[in-house]
Amino acid sequence: MSAGPPAQTDRDDASGDRSSGNESTATPVRYEEVSKRYPGADHDAVHRLSLEVPAGEICVLVGPSGCGKTTAMRMVNRTVEMTSGEIFIGDRSVRQGDAAELRREIGYVIQQIGLFPHRTIAENIGTVPSLLGWKQAEIEQRVEKLLELIGLDPEFGDRYPSQLSGGQQQRVGVARALAVDPPVMLMDEPFGAIDPINRSRLQNEFLRLQAELGKTVLFVTHDVDEAIKMGDRIAVLRKGGEVAQFATPTELLMEPADDFVEDFVGADRALKRLALMRVKDASLWKAPICLAGDPTGPVRSDLAGAEVPHALLVDSGRRPLGWLSERDLAAPQVPSRPDTPADPLIDADSILRDGLATLLQSGSQYAPVVDGNGRLGGVLSVEIVADFLSSGEAAESELAAVDRPHE
Amino acid sequence: MSDPLAGPGWLLGAAAPSDFFRDRSDGGCIQENKLFCPDWAIDNIDRYTDPTLQHLVLVFSAVAAGFLIAFGLAVLAHRHRALSSPFLAATGVLYTIPSIAFFFLLLPITGRGALTAIIALTAFTLQIIFRNITTGLRNVPPEVTEAARGVGLTPKQILWRVEIPLAMPEIIAGLRVATVSTVALATLAVFANGGGLGAEIVSGSNITFKTGIIIAGSIAILMAITFDALLLLTGRLLAPWKRVEA
Numbered sequence: 001m002s003a004g005p006p007a008q009t010d011r012d013d014a015s016g017d018r019s020s021g022n023e024s025t026a027t028p029v030r031y032e033e034v035s036k037r038y039p040g041a042d043h044d045a046v047h048r049l050s051l052e053v054p055a056g057e058i059c060v061l062v063g064p065s066g067c068g069k070t071t072a073m074r075m076v077n078r079t080v081e082m083t084s085g086e087i088f089i090g091d092r093s094v095r096q097g098d099a100a101e102l103r104r105e106i107g108y109v110i111q112q113i114g115l116f117p118h119r120t121i122a123e124n125i126g127t128v129p130s131l132l133g134w135k136q137a138e139i140e141q142r143v144e145k146l147l148e149l150i151g152l153d154p155e156f157g158d159r160y161p162s163q164l165s166g167g168q169q170q171r172v173g174v175a176r177a178l179a180v181d182p183p184v185m186l187m188d189e190p191f192g193a194i195d196p197i198n199r200s201r202l203q204n205e206f207l208r209l210q211a212e213l214g215k216t217v218l219f220v221t222h223d224v225d226e227a228i229k230m231g232d233r234i235a236v237l238r239k240g241g242e243v244a245q246f247a248t249p250t251e252l253l254m255e256p257a258d259d260f261v262e263d264f265v266g267a268d269r270a271l272k273r274l275a276l277m278r279v280k281d282a283s284l285w286k287a288p289i290c291l292a293g294d295p296t297g298p299v300r301s302d303l304a305g306a307e308v309p310h311a312l313l314v315d316s317g318r319r320p321l322g323w324l325s326e327r328d329l330a331a332p333q334v335p336s337r338p339d340t341p342a343d344p345l346i347d348a349d350s351i352l353r354d355g356l357a358t359l360l361q362s363g364s365q366y367a368p369v370v371d372g373n374g375r376l377g378g379v380l381s382v383e384i385v386a387d388f389l390s391s392g393e394a395a396e397s398e399l400a401a402v403d404r405p406h407e
Numbered sequence: 408m409s410d411p412l413a414g415p416g417w418l419l420g421a422a423a424p425s426d427f428f429r430d431r432s433d434g435g436c437i438q439e440n441k442l443f444c445p446d447w448a449i450d451n452i453d454r455y456t457d458p459t460l461q462h463l464v465l466v467f468s469a470v471a472a473g474f475l476i477a478f479g480l481a482v483l484a485h486r487h488r489a490l491s492s493p494f495l496a497a498t499g500v501l502y503t504i505p506s507i508a509f510f511f512l513l514l515p516i517t518g519r520g521a522l523t524a525i526i527a528l529t530a531f532t533l534q535i536i537f538r539n540i541t542t543g544l545r546n547v548p549p550e551v552t553e554a555a556r557g558v559g560l561t562p563k564q565i566l567w568r569v570e571i572p573l574a575m576p577e578i579i580a581g582l583r584v585a586t587v588s589t590v591a592l593a594t595l596a597v598f599a600n601g602g603g604l605g606a607e608i609v610s611g612s613n614i615t616f617k618t619g620i621i622i623a624g625s626i627a628i629l630m631a632i633t634f635d636a637l638l639l640l641t642g643r644l645l646a647p648w649k650r651v652e653a
Contacts, residue, residue, distance in 0.1 A: 114553055116573075160648040
């Protein structure tokens with residue numbers, strides 16, 4: 001919450017919370033039969049698009065170039081005016097009222113960033129607040145908050161855009177879009193011009209921000225991997241601006257609606273699915289576990305019917321200490337120093353793709369999966385991943401459960 | 408010393424007023440018409456005050472009027488691209504009309520005097536300033552105006568808060584060229600009976616009196632340099648972001 005003095009303004013409820021942000025409630029965005037035909041064109045750039053983006057979700061519009069994804073997005077803030085149809089933000093049609101005023105209530109981030117080169121970073125971030133007539137002190141407070149949010153030192157506020165790196169500029173672009181805490185954000189290939197390493201970092205940062213802010217985001221990209229990573233829902237558009245499929249990333253990968261989507265998603269879509277699942281959500285195997293000093297007899301009999309044919313030695317906090325060999329188990333009691341170390345350990349929160357990579361790199365068949373406290377959660381094997389990839393219908397229902405964990 | 412500004416004075420060979428050499432106190436220097444007679448200069452420096460002030464008024468009025476008109480035209484042409492070429496052609500024609508010819512064209516309408524001179528000088532500046540303003544506006548990166556529009560600036564706000572400030576370095580550059588050339592050209596105002604330093608150059612020309620030409624010419628050069636430096640400084644103040652870009 002705001003640490004500053006209460007703002008004495010005649011504006012309503014929101015004014016006191018301005019500098020603290022993330023107070024606005026997200027709003028759904030609904031396209032109803034929206035078409036756009038550019039003057040002189042012989043067919044629609046976007047054709048009768050109907051789409052509902054639930055509040056607080058990231059909806060990615062993805063498709064080959066010329067599919068109308070950017071046009072579709074830009075009709076929301078009327079930087080492109082629709083030819084027919086209706087777009088609602090909440091209950092309000094975007095056609096109501098003045099376009100410039102509408103745009104001030106919608107965050108907007110573009111690939112080329114478009115910071116104002118003649119304005120300092122602070123002035124850039126404060127653009128919309130100042131258009132809306134906020135008091136200088138309020139603006140300064142908000143700018144400071146946003147710089148913190150995007151992880152830039154406050155001293156950056158006095159610099160000019162040309163003094164920042166591309167990645168920093170894009171962060172400022174996002175901060176400018178978030179300045180008045182708009183419920184809806186439009187992002188047009190926002191990370192498209194950033195090098196791959198920084199792009200991945202910015203994507204993660206934005207996902208973290210989004211987890212905190214819960215905006216309704218329309219995100220345009222031509223990159224399927226980015227769409228799968230960023231989207232809660234993905235609308236795949238084909239030429240002519242028609243929706244080929246509107247689905248969660250999982251559905252898209254599991255069940256592409258037609259050849260076009262399948263083609264667009266790519267031949268390696270099976271592998272892409274590995275990015276969708278956390279290790280902890282896979283059907284991990286169980287290994288017999290024991291503590292140092294336990295009698296080995298029961299452990300040997302556990303091994304007979306176990307999924308993992310090796311026993312794991314753990315400490316009293318269930319932290320894996322090592323694998324027990326035949327020789328270890330030949331003794332009457334479980335030794336405190338087993339022959340084989342427990343490495344590698346796999347973080348339960350990592351995605352399945354990274355878990356598999358760790359496993360393959362170490363050359364071992366099994367790896368204990370541990371939570372943040374190092375406690376054993378199960379064992380990952382190459383076979384689990386192979387099963388996951390090869391299972392058709394079964395995996396689908398399983399994945400559906402992953403998408404809706406609380407049902 | 409050759410002063411290009413003084414050129415037309417010789418060409419036209421205007422006659423000196425009869426009382427011009429009345430202050431001959433130095434004997435030799437003036438009679439021999441040496442390059443520069445310091446004694447005469449010291450004794451007669453006052454006679455340059457009024458022409459200098461007149462010259463300042465000529466330059467300032469012409470550049471200010473030229474700027475206002477060119478600015479209006481440039482903004483119009485920026486909004487309606489189709490106007491750009493006709494405006495450029497029209498100002499181009501005005502630019503190429505020799506100033507003296509322009510004076511004579513205007514004589515029947517505005518008569519002899521400073522106004523005629525200012526009109527001709529203004530017409531001369533239009534092309535330079537117009538071209539620079541339109542170039543400046545055109546060079547604003549499209550993503551910047553796109554972002555400005557996207558975050559909710561109105562077209563008017565985009566013009567005044569984004570495009571014009573960003574075009575400022577080019578606008579100032581145009582003003583510098585226009586001002587310096589106008590300082591030089593304003594010496595011709597004398598042919599429209601418009602006063603200015605040209606009066607001193609011409610009346611001193613008689614092709615013989617070098618000291619007078621040198622003094623008037625030097626004042627004009629000094630004036631041009633000063634204006635140029637002031638505009639340069641203004642440009643720096645108006646475009647602080649440019650200083651960090653290097």
